[in-house]
Structure formats: structure tokens, C-alpha cells
Amino acid sequence: MFSESISIALAGLKANKLRAMLTMLGIIIGVGAVIAMVSIGMGVKDKVATSIAGLGSNLLVVTPGASNAGGSRQAAGSSITLNEKDALAITQEISGINMVAPAVTRSYQVVFGNQNWTTSIQGTTPDIQGIRNYNIEEGSFFTNQDVETRARVAVLGKTVAENLFNGGTAIGQTIRINNAPFRVVGVLEAKGESAGGNQDDTVIIPLKTAQERLMGITYIQNINVQATGTDVIYQVQDDITTLLRARHKLAATTPDDFTVRNMVAIMAAADETTSMITSLLAVVAGLSLLVGGIGIMNIMLVSVTERTREIGIRKALGARYQNILLQFLIEAIVISVTGGVLGIVLGIGASYGISSIAGWKTVISSLAIVAAFAFSVFIGLFFGIYPARKAALLDPIEALRYE
Numbered sequence: 001m002f003s004e005s006i007s008i009a010l011a012g013l014k015a016n017k018l019r020a021m022l023t024m025l026g027i028i029i030g031v032g033a034v035i036a037m038v039s040i041g042m043g044v045k046d047k048v049a050t051s052i053a054g055l056g057s058n059l060l061v062v063t064p065g066a067s068n069a070g071g072s073r074q075a076a077g078s079s080i081t082l083n084e085k086d087a088l089a090i091t092q093e094i095s096g097i098n099m100v101a102p103a104v105t106r107s108y109q110v111v112f113g114n115q116n117w118t119t120s121i122q123g124t125t126p127d128i129q130g131i132r133n134y135n136i137e138e139g140s141f142f143t144n145q146d147v148e149t150r151a152r153v154a155v156l157g158k159t160v161a162e163n164l165f166n167g168g169t170a171i172g173q174t175i176r177i178n179n180a181p182f183r184v185v186g187v188l189e190a191k192g193e194s195a196g197g198n199q200d201d202t203v204i205i206p207l208k209t210a211q212e213r214l215m216g217i218t219y220i221q222n223i224n225v226q227a228t229g230t231d232v233i234y235q236v237q238d239d240i241t242t243l244l245r246a247r248h249k250l251a252a253t254t255p256d257d258f259t260v261r262n263m264v265a266i267m268a269a270a271d272e273t274t275s276m277i278t279s280l281l282a283v284v285a286g287l288s289l290l291v292g293g294i295g296i297m298n299i300m301l302v303s304v305t306e307r308t309r310e311i312g313i314r315k316a317l318g319a320r321y322q323n324i325l326l327q328f329l330i331e332a333i334v335i336s337v338t339g340g341v342l343g344i345v346l347g348i349g350a351s352y353g354i355s356s357i358a359g360w361k362t363v364i365s366s367l368a369i370v371a372a373f374a375f376s377v378f379i380g381l382f383f384g385i386y387p388a389r390k391a392a393l394l395d396p397i398e399a400l401r402y403e
Helices: 002-015 017-053 084-093 144-148 158-165 207-215 233-247 263-306 308-316 321-358 366-392 396-401
Strands: 059-064 097-112 115-124 136-139 153-156 174-177 180-188 202-206 222-227 258-262
Touching (some): 017 321, 017 366, 059 233, 084 222, 097 207, 115 158, 115 207, 153 174, 158 202, 222 233, 258 263, 308 321
Parallel strands (some): 153 180
Antiparallel strands (some): 059 258, 097 115, 097 174
16 A cells, blocks of 8 residues: 555656646755855865964964053054063973974065065074974975074065066075075975965064064064963963963053963864854755745645545545555655755755855765755655645545535
8 A cells, every 4th residue: 555655646746747846946945055055154164274273283372462552552462572581481481382483573575686575574483384384395494593693594485486486496596685685495385375364475584583684673573382282272371371471570450461372262263153154054044945845835735625536536445544644745755855855966066166166165064965855854744744634634525526
């Protein structure tokens, strides 16, 4: 009897192919929208995580606090409160640290021959290479001896090298930074965009060279600290805060004159935000599945009305409540399952289309595919029950009289 119910249900759908396809449309769009929206959300989440991770693993960045000028509080980082002794104290007095790299940054025009490029000049120490995961493509990084001797050497980011040398050899060439000559000793591998901008648009030079020969300053603008792992990074953050407050002789009621940014915490917050956005997109897209389910119920009710006499004949010939119920439930499930499969194809295609046309990163989630398909089947079953019960409860005599 079950196989007979399936045959009758499929025959009923074939008799009204256009109506069945239009009924599926809501499910197709709903499933496709859920998959596409989740893939966009997952893509954003992955891009944000990659961007933050690209800045360095287990990274803490110490920057000066806000300054006060004319009675108004300026932006964070505008005061001069950090120096090399602070960085040295962090290295020597705090456990759970791999490397520490103090740094200063300023934009200058870099010139080679008739080519010029305005970029970020970063003065720092060789430890920055390990902290920020810089890899050398050509040449080498400068050394601690270069820092101590104030050597005029430079390591170029990929963007700067391409704009100054147009694919030519950069190693050994002399560039001018703010009219001062610097010998290129290395070119970094491309890293791409990050939360801090284009990581390849930079020139890295020894810290003391930048301070004394280029910028004319004695302070530092940030301290990059790499913790040994995520299990100690929050303790290291607290220890740095305690140490710098003591070194800067800040009273208990005085706010910090520096800021310690924890990239792990920032990544966790970003991950939570993007996960929330992804869930919201999925819920919004899922509403179209509910609309599709209402469409199934509406069409199934119309189908029951149109086939009332057929139902009466089947009941008069011995069909029971379960047979009629099963027939109409199978029709609803076939519509939702077929619509779900087509929706999966649409959703995956839309994800790839969005990625290639709009340039957005998308990540297709197998969990989203399974969940959207399962929900579409549930929708078909849920919204198909009422029309199926209505058909199964028809009185055979009344049904036979129906015109």
C-alpha cells in the first residue's frame, strides 16, 4: 500500500507540473538564500580572522595613551609616554614572552631614480620579523648590529619594491627616504591586507636609525610583544599593565598613560560579532523557507479541494485514513525535497557567483547545506500535515457528491 500511495502522489504531481514547480520555488529560493547568506557570513568571518592573524600570533601591542591639549583629550597614541627602557623592562621582567620589538612609524616619500612612492617607514628591531611573521623573499633582514650602529639599511615591503623597481632587482640598490640614502638589504614576501591596512606597503629600517637619523626623536610609538601562547596572553597583558604603571609612577586613581591591545581578545570579539551577523543572515534567509512552506500548504489545500471526488472514490473502494494521509504527505515531502535539492544547487552557484562577480570571499558550509535541506524537509512535512489530514478526514459520501 505504501508503494501505491507513492505512485498516486507522484501521478498527482505530474498532472500539475507547472503548479508543482511554482510551489517548489519558495523552497528553492529559501534554501538557496540560507546557503548563500551563510557562505557570505562565513567568508566575512574567515577574512576578519585571517586579517587579524596576519598581524602576528599571540600579539600584544602597547601604545601611548591619550594626551590632553588645551583642556581637551586627544586621540589614543598622541602622548609621548613610552621609551626603549620600557620595552627592555618588559623583556627582562615579565615571563611568558617570546619576543619584544619597540617601533616608531611615520610616512615619508621614498625615491629611486625617477620613481617615487609615499609609504609608511617603520623603525624597529629584528624581532619584528618573528612577531609579525614577515618572510624574506630576497636578501635578508637587518641585524641587531645594524640597530646599534644606526646603519642606513632598509627592508622593503612587496608593494614598495614593485612601485620603485618595476620588477627589477632591489637588493643592493640605494633609495632615498626623506632625501637620506638607504641601502636595500631585503624584500619581504607579500602578505596582503590586514586589519591595519596593506602590510606590503611599508619600509622597515633599524629603530635607532629611524629615531636619530630620520625622525629626530627619542621616544617610541609602540611596543610589539609576542606571548608564548594564548594560555598566558591575558596574564602577560596584566603584567605589562602593572609593570608600566609602576615604571611611570602612576597613582592608583590615575588612569593608564598607555594602552595594551590584545589581538587574541580582538579576534575573539570580531569572531563573536561575525558569528552573530552570520546567524542573523541565516535567520532572515530562513524566513523565506517559512513563506515557501505556507505556499506548499496553500497549494495542497487547493489540490485537496480539486480532488475531493477522487478522494471519495478511493475511500468508497476501501482506502483508509492512513492511505489518504500518506498520499498527500508524500506529495508535500516530494515538493520540499526536490525544492531543497534544487535550492542547494542554487545556493552553491550563488555563492561562487557572488565571490567571482563582487569579489567577496565566501565559504560554503556543509553544515549550512545539511541544515537548510533538513529544514526544507521539515517545512514540507509540517505544512503538509493539515491539508493531508483534511483530505483523510473527508466523508466519502459527501466527497462523492462534491462537484
